[in-house]
Amino acid sequence: MANVFARIGDWVNERTPGLAPMYRKHMTEYYAPKNFNLWYYFGSLAMLVLVNQIVTGIFLTMNYDPSASGAFDSVQYIMRDVEWGWLIRYMHTTGASLFFVVVFLHMFRGIMYGSFKKPRELVWLLGMLIFLALMAEAFMGYVLPWGNMSFWGAKVIVSLFGTIPKIGPALQEWIMGDFLPADATLNRFFALHVIALPIVLLLLVVLHLAALHEVGSNNPDGVEIKKGPKGNRWDALKPADGIPFHPYYTVKDLVGVGFFLLIAAFIIFFAPTFGGWFLEHDNSIAANNLVTPAQIKPVWYFTAFYAIVRMVPSAFGTAVWGVLGMFGSIALLFALPWIDVGPVKSIRYRGTGYKVALTIFVIAFFCLMALGMDLTDEYFPRIFGAGIDITLWDNVFGRIMTVAYFGFFVFLWLYTHLGWEKTKPVPDRVTTHD
Amino acid sequence: MTKPTLLTMSRLLMKRLLPAFVLAVGLLVAGQPAARAEGEGQLMASGANVRDQASLQRGARLFFNYCVGCHSLKYMRYSRIADDLGLTEQQVMQDLNFTGAKFQEPVISHMPPEDATKWFGKAPPDLSLEVSAKGADWVYTYLNTFYLDPKSPIGWNNTTLPNAAMPFPLWELQGEQVAVTKPGSDAVEKLDLAHPGKLTPAQYQQATRDLVNFLTYVSEPAAMQRHRYGVWVLLFLALFTMLAYLLKKEYWKDVH
Numbered sequence: 001m002a003n004v005f006a007r008i009g010d011w012v013n014e015r016t017p018g019l020a021p022m023y024r025k026h027m028t029e030y031y032a033p034k035n036f037n038l039w040y041y042f043g044s045l046a047m048l049v050l051v052n053q054i055v056t057g058i059f060l061t062m063n064y065d066p067s068a069s070g071a072f073d074s075v076q077y078i079m080r081d082v083e084w085g086w087l088i089r090y091m092h093t094t095g096a097s098l099f100f101v102v103v104f105l106h107m108f109r110g111i112m113y114g115s116f117k118k119p120r121e122l123v124w125l126l127g128m129l130i131f132l133a134l135m136a137e138a139f140m141g142y143v144l145p146w147g148n149m150s151f152w153g154a155k156v157i158v159s160l161f162g163t164i165p166k167i168g169p170a171l172q173e174w175i176m177g178d179f180l181p182a183d184a185t186l187n188r189f190f191a192l193h194v195i196a197l198p199i200v201l202l203l204l205v206v207l208h209l210a211a212l213h214e215v216g217s218n219n220p221d222g223v224e225i226k227k228g229p230k231g232n233r234w235d236a237l238k239p240a241d242g243i244p245f246h247p248y249y250t251v252k253d254l255v256g257v258g259f260f261l262l263i264a265a266f267i268i269f270f271a272p273t274f275g276g277w278f279l280e281h282d283n284s285i286a287a288n289n290l291v292t293p294a295q296i297k298p299v300w301y302f303t304a305f306y307a308i309v310r311m312v313p314s315a316f317g318t319a320v321w322g323v324l325g326m327f328g329s330i331a332l333l334f335a336l337p338w339i340d341v342g343p344v345k346s347i348r349y350r351g352t353g354y355k356v357a358l359t360i361f362v363i364a365f366f367c368l369m370a371l372g373m374d375l376t377d378e379y380f381p382r383i384f385g386a387g388i389d390i391t392l393w394d395n396v397f398g399r400i401m402t403v404a405y406f407g408f409f410v411f412l413w414l415y416t417h418l419g420w421e422k423t424k425p426v427p428d429r430v431t432t433h434d
Numbered sequence: 435m436t437k438p439t440l441l442t443m444s445r446l447l448m449k450r451l452l453p454a455f456v457l458a459v460g461l462l463v464a465g466q467p468a469a470r471a472e473g474e475g476q477l478m479a480s481g482a483n484v485r486d487q488a489s490l491q492r493g494a495r496l497f498f499n500y501c502v503g504c505h506s507l508k509y510m511r512y513s514r515i516a517d518d519l520g521l522t523e524q525q526v527m528q529d530l531n532f533t534g535a536k537f538q539e540p541v542i543s544h545m546p547p548e549d550a551t552k553w554f555g556k557a558p559p560d561l562s563l564e565v566s567a568k569g570a571d572w573v574y575t576y577l578n579t580f581y582l583d584p585k586s587p588i589g590w591n592n593t594t595l596p597n598a599a600m601p602f603p604l605w606e607l608q609g610e611q612v613a614v615t616k617p618g619s620d621a622v623e624k625l626d627l628a629h630p631g632k633l634t635p636a637q638y639q640q641a642t643r644d645l646v647n648f649l650t651y652v653s654e655p656a657a658m659q660r661h662r663y664g665v666w667v668l669l670f671l672a673l674f675t676m677l678a679y680l681l682k683k684e685y686w687k688d689v690h
Contacts, residue, residue: 034689076509076562079656086656233688243689251682258675265671269664273566284566284653 026213031232031242032249033219035430039113040220041256042106044249048257049099050205054198056092064144066190068183071146072286090272091264096138097278098264100301103131111336112358114345115218121337123215126208128334133204135302137197140189142299143181147283152296154181154189160309163320180289216242221430222345228429241430295374303372304365305329308405310372311398325402332409339409342416344423351421357411364404371398477594480574482565482647484657490519493648496641498530500603504550504558507541510652515541518651518658554588554599565653570646577604577642581611581625593622607631608638 013020063082065074078085107127110116116124143154158181162172177184216226216239225239232240243249273279277300282293298306305326312325332339344350347358370376371394380393415421484490494515497507512535516526523537531537533544547557565573576594580602583591590605592598593613602608609631613622633641651657 073509079654080509080511080514086654086659090660247685248689251678251685254678255675255682258671258678262668262671262675265664265667269660269667272660281567281569284563 026209027246027250028244029235029238030213030245031225031235031238032217032245033221033223033225033239033241033430034243034248035219035221035241035432036217036249036252037220037432039105039109041253041260042102042109044253045102045256045260046099046106047205048260049095049102050201052091052095053099056088056095057194057198059088060092061194064190066144066186068146068186068287071144071186075145087268090268093279094264094267094272094274096141097274097299097301098260098267099134100138102260103134104301107131107333108362112347113218113220114222114340114342114347116337117340117345118337119215120212120218123208123211124337125334126204126211128330130201130204130208131333132330133197133201137193137201138299138301140193140197143186143189144193145283146186146287147280148285148288148291148293149280149282149296151181151287151289152293153298154185156296157298158185160323160326163318163323165318165320168320181287218345219430220346220432221348221427223427223430225430297372297374300369300373303370304368305372307368307372307398308402311368311395311402329405332406336409340412340416342412342421342423344421344426346426349424349426351415351423353411353415353421357408357415360404361408364401364408367401368398368405371401477569477571478575478578480570480646480650481643482570482574482650484647484651485661486647487520489644489647490651491521492641493644493646493651494519494530496645497648498532501561501645502533502541502543503603504543504545505561506543507562507652508560509562510541510655511538512536512541513538514655518655554601556599558600561649561652563653565646565650570650573649574642574646577645578608578639579611579625580605580608581613581622582628583613593625604638604642605631607633607641608635 060078063074063078063085065071075089078089080086082088110124110127139154139157143150154176158172158175161175162168164171173179175185176182177188216224219225223241225241229240230237232238232242234244267274267278273281280299285291297303308329309322309326312322315321342350342354347355376394376397377390380390380397381388384393512526512531513523515521515530516523516537521530527537533542535542543558545558550557572594576592576598579593580590581593582589585591586597588599588601590598590600590602591613592600592602609627610629611625612628614624614626615621616623627635631638
């Protein structure tokens with residue numbers, strides 16, 4: 001039997017001699033730093049979720065009807081009459097939310113350990129493009145079940161483009177193919193969601209990994225292992241602090257996968273709506289352009305960005321500033337490698353100012369999220385008394401947090417360009433591993 | 435360089451994962467009232483539990499006796515109800531199906547929507563997803579807060595959904611509640627049971643609990659399967675994770 005496999009292997013190698021070297025380059029001879037910690041699970045988990053979304057998505061597509069008259073019913077058909085349809089759908093909906101959880105953590109890891117810095121700027125830019133494509137993918141997928149919040153959410157998000165002076169209203173109609181989100185909108189969102197954007201996402205993921213494997217992975221110490229001493233047990237010319245990705249990190253990531261699947265399975269089987277955060281109550285009502293939900297708000301992973309739209313006031317007769325603020329909040333992340341030019345990568349050896357700023361940035365992000373979720377409307381009166389002017393409180397709170405969000409980038413630019421940062425000495429070799 | 439011990443693993447967990455988990459649970463708990471606070475005032479706890487099959491059966495009987503005259507469950511088939519509630523085809527067709535539908539057909543009310551719109555001003559909504567949309571507590575509270583209101587065209591009103599177009603079909607069970615208003619205002623302070631019905635207040639609450647329980651099941655019949663398989667999936671994954679961890683430990687022995 002082993003002989004048969006060897007012969008098949010030889011047969012393939014003779015015809016595609018590049019295949020085995022490629023496998024070695026990316027797996028058994030890709031030397032990753034040996035000190036990856038918990039934060040380094042989220043990249044492989046994001047890939048796992050991507051595969052989950054594609055596989056479950058294929059099966060959902062078999063029974064979903066992308067028409068305004070049939071979409072809502074077809075989702076209930078999947079939930080009730082399709083064998084295991086409920087499981088496939090819950091895997092897809094839970095996967096969508098967990099995708100953002102792992103991607104947010106993955107991005108935060110990159111910021112915290114300076115993984116976006118030279119020579120990994122391209123890895124970061126490709127990653128940011130993935131994030132952008134993912135947001136578009138998630139938004140269109142969210143519209144497909146054609147619940148009432150899908151409908152009104154789509155209307156609000158598309159109306160953001162309507163704030164652009166002069167071309168806005170026409171652009172809005174062009175996006176929807178109608179004056180309201182309608183059959184044409186659903187059809188094109190379906191096409192983009194199941195074909196166009198997944199292809200873009202997959203291509204970007206391949207490029208993200210290719211770019212990463214060219215420069216090598218960063219690590220919690222922010223030490224370049226390629227610049228350190230050479231020679232490990234497998235190769236005399238490769239970094240001493242590197243270990244082969246396969247089998248070391250494949251088995252390690254397998255543990256991460258196990259933990260992650262435990263959490264995911266708990267949600268799928270015992271709390272698939274996650275208290276109305278992953279699947280919203282208003283989406284159990286079919287889309288209805290005559291009945292507005294009590295509160296229109298985007299699904300949780302967009303709320304921080306949506307809060308920025310709400311907090312930036314209109315000026316000079318246009319509301320486009322809020323939209324610019326939202327896109328700006330993401331554009332600044334793209335520009336991070338040129339904003340934060342501090343020579344030290346990892347937070348472990350950076351100045352106190354950086355640590356404080358990053359903490360404030362994270363707090364601001366969570367506060368904006370809470371604001372976008374309308375949690376503040378509920379908790380401010382409870383904490384500060386029922387008589388307060390809630391709109392005023394929201395605005396003051398939200399604007400402080402918006403300033404804190406943008407302030408992070410301004411501070412980082414000044415802090416690193418003007419040389420204010422007092423860093424600690426960076427070790428020559430990686431310090432820990434588990 | 436530290437060895438991979440269970441202690442360091444658990445410390446990592448405590449330090450990193452736990453706060454994230456606490457935050458997630460906090461959001462979940464904090465979010466629930468916001469997502470469901472739609473009615474006026476506080477909601478009563480329905481205590482709905484779709485694992486209580488006897489309650490589901492009683493609830494189904496109530497639904498088909500009192501509700502199906504106006505409300506459909508267009509996504510729910512009679513055959514599925516039989517399967518999930520432990521009833522035979524004969525029991526369902528004799529005791530629950532009064533519309534003459536076939537066993538495999540969904541539960542469709544006989545009331546023509548056009549006529550209903552004429553009679554009530556609004557066609558009675560399909561209740562297949564009512565609990566998913568509003569929450570079990572909301573529906574439970576709604577069924578407990580009807581009161582006589584001479585000002586309403588249908589004679590009934592509801593504190594949970596003021597000026598609801600729905601007459602109160604369960605009045606013979608609960609009896610007739612009347613509103614006690616605050617002096618000098620129209621605001622309802624509390625509801626008093628002016629004329630008791632066939633059931634005692636405790637019995638009526640149990641009856642509405644059963645009914646809400648049935649509607650909770652109808653909103654998501656898959657919940658039955660979720661609960662059945664979920665524990666086994668988690669056990670399998672726990673075993674898988676443990677084996678993966680041991681495998682990792684074995685492989686990483688020689689990394690120094």
